[in-house]
Amino acid sequence: MIETASYDFAVSFAEDQGEAVEEVVAACRQRGLTVLCEPEQTHEWWARKSEGDLPEAQVRFFVPMVSATDDFVAAMLHAVKAGEQHVLPVLLDDVAVPADLLHPHVNYLRGSESQPHQLAEALAGRVEQAEAAGWGLDRLAAVVTRARAIEPPATVPVAFSRYAEQEAAIRYLGEQLAAAVPALGRHGFVGTVHRGDARVALRVERAGDTLYALDIQRGGIGGDETLNFVVGRHDAGSACTNGWARPVYDTGAGTAKLELHDRSVFGREAAEASTYTREELFTALWKRINTVLAATAA
Structure with missing residues (x-):
């Protein structure tokens, strides 16, 4: 041997x-x-x-x-x-x-x-x-x-920008809400969407009464790179939140997502943060909006 x-x-x-x-x-x-x-x-x-x-x-x-x-x-x-x-x-x-x-x-x-x-x-x-x-x-x-x-660990691309993702997300959510609200008329609701650079404001009314209100704002309690969600009417300039979403990069999926810290955006406080693509977050928001409106019409 x-x-x-x-x-x-x-x-x-x-x-x-x-x-x-x-x-x-x-x-x-x-x-x-x-x-x-x-x-x-x-x-x-x-x-x-x-x-x-x-x-x-x-x-x-x-x-x-x-x-x-x-x-x-x-x-x-x-x-x-x-x-x-x-x-x-x-x-x-x-x-x-x-x-x-x-x-x-x-x-x-x-x-x-x-x-x-x-x-x-x-x-x-x-x-x-x-x-x-x-x-x-x-x-x-x-x-x-x-x-x-050994597979090298996935890394966040150097070109990833939280602020660019924040801008893209608020623009996307505003566009999707504006495209969706006309369908509420079939159920007797009137929806309006204001889209600005730093804020999207959705209001749903019936006979002049506001039944649902949602503001999506740049910055807030989670940091100036986040999206802040305020559900319900509030005084202009007041500091309040029902949750915030922070842009993150999902190395496993190879794409940017939004990490939502939900206090009551979807009705009750979530124990842990959840991540969504922009498309997934809009779908969840629109589902929640319709659930709330259906309850008011019952």
Whole structure:
């Protein structure tokens, strides 16, 4: 039976780092560390190999040298965020790594290609810490394959704007209410909708009596990026609310939504916030309006 080779770590690097990494590896070996590092084993090489084609070895760490962020490096950094303890990225020199790729509570190893012996000392320190903590070795092929397979977490697009969504939502709700209220005439109600930049006001009357009133306003108790809902007639300029909706981004659905904190928009206070698309929120509001009007007509 052939014994599987064991190493303190295996190294991955960008193609243009070859000579500098050789100096770091030489310094590590002088320090007594065992290192797997071949000239062809670049990030691209590790990225395209299937598990069966990767070296059969046991390692304490897989060490990608990070001088720029490509797909393979991003996968390794996501693996660290996900808790993969056998991946140990080295952030080289002044490389700028996007904040969403770094875990806020992980102490990343930083080093300089121009100071290979200092980097070797830092790597040796991490190996000693792992040994003292009782961290065992793992199959190198399994470590790399697991890390590559981790799905990066969905993130909020940089172009997402709460204020743009607020503007779009108040415009949409105003348009939909204005289009819907003429149908109330079939039931003996008169509906009017005032649409302004900062407020939509719906009033439903019968014989001059106001039976339902709803104001949707920009800003309010939830913050100036929210929509504030006031049900019932109230004095102009008064500070009151029956609930508010805050624009949020649903990373799972990949779309903007409104997180409604409902005190009594739909009749009673909700224990938890609910999220709606603009279309879903209008549908729920219109259903509630018709339920209230039906009760007054009974």
